[in-house]
Amino acid sequence: MPTTSSSCVYDCIVVGSGNAGSCAALSAKDSGCARVLIVDKCSPDWVGGNGYFTAGAHRTVHDGLHDLLPIVCNVEAGSNLASKIDMDPYTAADFTNDILRLGDGRSDPALVRTVVENSRETIQWLHDRVNMSFTFSFNRQAYLVDGRQKFWGGMVLSTEEGGKGVIAAHQAALKEAGIEVWFDTPVTELITEEAVILASGGYEASRALRGKYLGSEWEQAKVRGTPHNTGDGMTLAQAVGARLTGDFTGCHSTCWDFDAPDDTGDRQLSNQYTKSGYTLGIMINADGMRFVDEGEDFRNYTYAKFGKEVLKQPGGFAWQVWDSRTTPWLRKEEYSDDVVRKVWADSVEELAEKLAADGLWNTTQFLNTMKSYNDAVAAFSQESASTKWDPAVKDGLSTQSSAKQLLLPKSNWALPISSPPFLAVKITCGITFTFGGLAIDPETAGVLLDKTGKSIPGLFCTGELVGGLFYGNYPGGSGLTAGAVFGRKAGIEAGKVGQ
Structure with missing residues (x-):
């Protein structure tokens, strides 16, 4: 039985105080574990792992507006607001296809199926058991178009206060359930005579492991969340023979404020350092060149991979650029004056001069890029005058026409x-979580032995530490959902260990 001293014996010990670990602990308590303990090497001020730094987005299968209205707290059924919402159902096939297409078909089908098929039930459990305050994510996943709130990208749920609200709800539920949480308590060795659940995150906060697995350039990426996710769970599990699996060259990385801290997230601003307004403009590197198709897909299908592309650029930084047409559409929580340093200019030439003082190496190419882009947009507009800009759909408004085509297109939302005035914001790469991790049984969340492929008795895993689910990219909002799904499963199985 997991033991911490001669006088303290527990039925289940969970390593990690984030969303996944908290779900596991509550599930274990409800499944017959009389004494459950959470341990975390961080101080109490850092409770919550990376879940604290999220926007609280949860992706789930649903049948449309009527299905989710009963669990949200910011829209009432039958209200005037509810009557102005356009929300398509998001099916199991949609969710499955999104994970598989973004991962180029490499994701473990059994893991994907488990997350997808259990997503809606788990969201309900979070609402009912954890008292999670879900909201419709108007500020992140909907645009007000022609008087209607139009949701896009398949993801509609967030939480009050974002990740901060997620962890606050968990902490209240843990306290009510009588689950102990010990901080400043690093785990040095695993004894799996009964139930241990690993939920200690990936290795994204370790410069050394980022360099080892992702490449030396990743040592310079900024850490978006907790500084405590340094791969401890992998080390502990490998010591008892666990199998590693998944994409060890991939991670969730996003466009991040250049001036954000290097090796840790900010507990106050947290997710506000994200800079996801690139679909409304363009991104240009220090050589004055665009380097991604900013309109390739909806933001929540590209933001987790575009940070990697920024890191590849000269100096590991770039600028996002807009004009007065689109600056009003930028999300205030990410682009308000008290969050980000802005560069304003009354002409493109003035903007180039100002950016030259901030690291732009080739102002001539910058001006050429802006002109070529605008010329291509104008040519498309002349040829396809009926195509209208609509940020809530893939509108097809692009830079590609029979008269002019860019080598690197902007496929949608190309205004x-x-x-004037023009606005530029300097960005870099922020790493969120790593994709490689431990191999688990999808049905039990049991950690698998490397030699035999069988589950290690009494050892379970959930959260970012699970390998094989995401490859290269992921659909936004899937991480919290997956952590809760496998956390619940791990807790249920932990309840069976001592029986």
């Missing part, structure tokens, strides 16, 4: 950047 000219020609109306």
Whole structure:
């Protein structure tokens, strides 16, 4: 039985105080574990792992507006607001296809199926058991178009206060359930005579492991969340023969504020350092060149991979650029004056001069890129005058026409950047979590032995530490959902260990 001293014996010990670990602990308590303990090497001020730094987004299968109205707290059924919401159902096939297509078909089908098929039930459990305050994510996943709130990208749920609200709800539920939480308590060795659940995150906060697995350039990436996710769970599990699996060259990385701290997230601003407004403009590197198709897909299908592309650029940074047409559409929590340093200019030439003082190496190429982009947008507009800009759909408004085509297109939402004032924001790469991790049984969340492929008795895993689910990219909102799904399963199985 997991033991911490001669006088303290527990039925289940969970390593990690984040969303996944908290779900596991509550599930274990409800499944017959009389004494459950959470341990975390962080101080109480850092409770919550990376879940604290999220926007609280939860992706789930649902049948449309009527299905989710009963669990949200910011829209009432039958209200005027509810009557103005456009929300398509999000099916199991949609969710499955999104994970598989973004991972180029490499994701473990059994893991994907488990997350997808259990997503809606788990969201309900979070609402009922954890008292999670879900909201419709108007600020992140909907645009007000023609008087209607149009949701896009398959993901509609968030939480009050984002990740901070997620962890606050968990802490209250843990306290009510009588589950102890010990901070400043690193785990040095695993004894799996009964139930241990690993939920200690990936290795994204370790420069050394980022360099080892992702490449030396990743040592310079900024850490978006907790500084305590340094791969401890992998080390502990490998010591008892666990199998590693998944994408050890991949991670969730996003466009991040250049001026954010290097090796840790900010507990106050947390997710506000994200800079996801690139679909409304363009991104240009220090050589004055664009380097991604900013309109390739909806933001929540590209933001987790575009940070990697920024890191590849000269100096590991770039700028996002807009004009007066689109700056009003930027999310205030990410782009308000008290969050980000802004560069304003009344002409493109003035903008180039100002950016030259901030690291732009080639102002001539910058001006050429802006002109080529605007010329391509104008040519498309002349040829396809009926195509209208609509940020809530893939509108097909692009830079590609029979008269002019860019080598690197902008496939949707391509408006000219020609109306002053112009705005630029400097960005870099922020790493969120790593994709490689431990191999688990999808049905039990049991950690698998490397030699035999069988489950290690009494050892379970959930959260970012699970390998094989995401490859290269992921659909936004899937991480919290997956952590809760496998956390619940791990807790249920932990309840069976001592029986």
